[in-house]
Amino acid sequence: MFQFIFRRLSLVIPTFIGITLLTFTLIRLIPGDPIEVMAGERGVSAERHAELSAQLGFDQPLYVQYFHYVTGVLQGDLGNSLVTKEPVLSEFLTLFPATIELAFCAAIFAIFVGLPAGMIAAVKRGTLFDHSVMTFSLTGYSMPIFWWALLLMLIFSVTLGWTPVSGRIDVVYWIDDVTGFMLVDSILSGEDGAFSSAVAHLILPSIVLGTIPMAVIARMTRSSMLEVLSEDYIRTARAKGIAPWRVIIIHALRNALIPVITVIGLQVGILLSGAILTETVFAWPGIGKWLIESISRRDYPVVQGGILIVATIIIVVNLMVDITYGIVNPRIRHSR
């Protein structure tokens, strides 16, 4: 098991080098540099541009800049935002809870709807329920997030008025930032109705963000479950005379979940990238919105640092998924 973890870890280093190189290069390939963007329509004289470039170190050759960047990262310094002058890390930490909250609720939605739907579809294969689940998940999977968000917003916020349009909580509440999680902070504030307002604001964004992962999880659970249900050991379990629900929940689901857990883990990447669009549509003040804004401002350190942190999170989660996989699957735990 330790060997297994160690081997996974050793793959992390080349991944990091790749990510830093990619973000560093790609952001610089977009036309326009931070100084021009900051100057806006007024423009900036060539002398002033050169002066500022030298100040920010942009006059140096790219490899030197990259070297500075990487040595900074290795010392835990992601640099400061060119716009706010705040350290990238502290900006990230302020905004990240909002994204986690959203991604977490979306994941809960995806798992709690996708898993049972896929499981029941497999058990009742060929029925109307099965066909409906398959159709819905195919539609959900191919739904463009922007369009889906606007559609739900139009129906539930604008027409029916059931849910708020944007933000994390109603403007009448002034919530102290204690944990950064609105669901928790709204309770801590003790203000009447603050919590339910926070929940109401979360519903649509969570559904929008959770739709694709839900569809993926439902389909994966169904196919994995179908495969497991035809295994010999399911016949053995039934031959013991145990109740059908026990055969499904204990004997089949446990095995069927092994590939599903991997898929759920892979959704973390989808959730974080989906959060970028979802946050933009719902004006959700998280890292997605922050990254989009920093790209349009050519805020190099924020883009580089932000993406590096997000990538790190995805890598760590995937590593944890691999380990969990080993725990639920004895064949992996004991081998190697």
Add this chain to the structure above:
Amino acid sequence: MSLLKLENLSVTFGNFRAVDQISYSVNEGEVLGIVGESGSGKSVSSLSLMGLIDYPGKVSADQLTFMDQDLLSMPEAQRRKITGSDIAMIFQDPMTSLNPCFTVGYQIIEALKTHQGGTKKELKHRAIELLTLVGIPAPESRLSAYPHQLSGGMSQRVMIAIAIACNPKLLIADEPTTALDVTIQAQIIDLLIDLQKEKQMGLVLITHDLALVAEVAHRVIVMYAGQIVESGPASEVFSAPKHPYTQALLASLPESAAGRARLQALPGVVPGQYDRPKGCLLSPRCPYVTDHCRNVEPTSQGSLERQVKCHTPLNTQGRPAA
């Protein structure tokens, strides 16, 4: 006394009769051998006894009783109390028949818990006893082993332990050694026969191994294309087969073929869903076929004790009676 009795049992998948009107009975403490080529309905008929035929498969019978209880009309929940306790089954491939996610101990104890219950300590104790009984060394430490840590022979022993956990009156063993190494096969059969004698169980032994059936079975059933073509006391059926198919099966045994130039097996295969012939199902392969055989399906002749389904049963010289 007869434990299990079935009359005209059929299992159909759509229009296809995988098991076609078979009748037999198993007595207490009796070993019944079922032989026949692959695809002749041995597994499907056994699974139907366990209540394990799924939709769209359909089981029907004029009678299907176990210890005078009608298995077909009883509610599912009541039937499950019999399945796995009074009637148990082991399967062909032990390596895939155990759940890879659970320990050996868990899977044995689950069977005990379902039908008998008991404290944790009692259950564990019983599980160790069972592992000892099926000849697994160091049973205590084996309880926490996972199936992938066991060899095929060991896995089949565990399957047997699970099957006999609740002291079944009838054990169905569906080709229990087919997937195992030749050296292990005899050990597993010896174990099964020992257990059968010790516990006076009825044992239905499904196998390709005719020599084995001749040695251990009291009675034998020969199946072909879902039908019973011949049945009777093992000694009689093997010394004087009345059905051409039985004769051909015996002729393909290595010993009887030894003196001859070549293996005298029947050419062709068991008809499946789409190539069932008219008349006698064996007619395309039978060396003694007549026009009558090709057009009219024979009925079973004789008593339940000695059936043969042939227009021209063989006489003691192994020739069709005129």
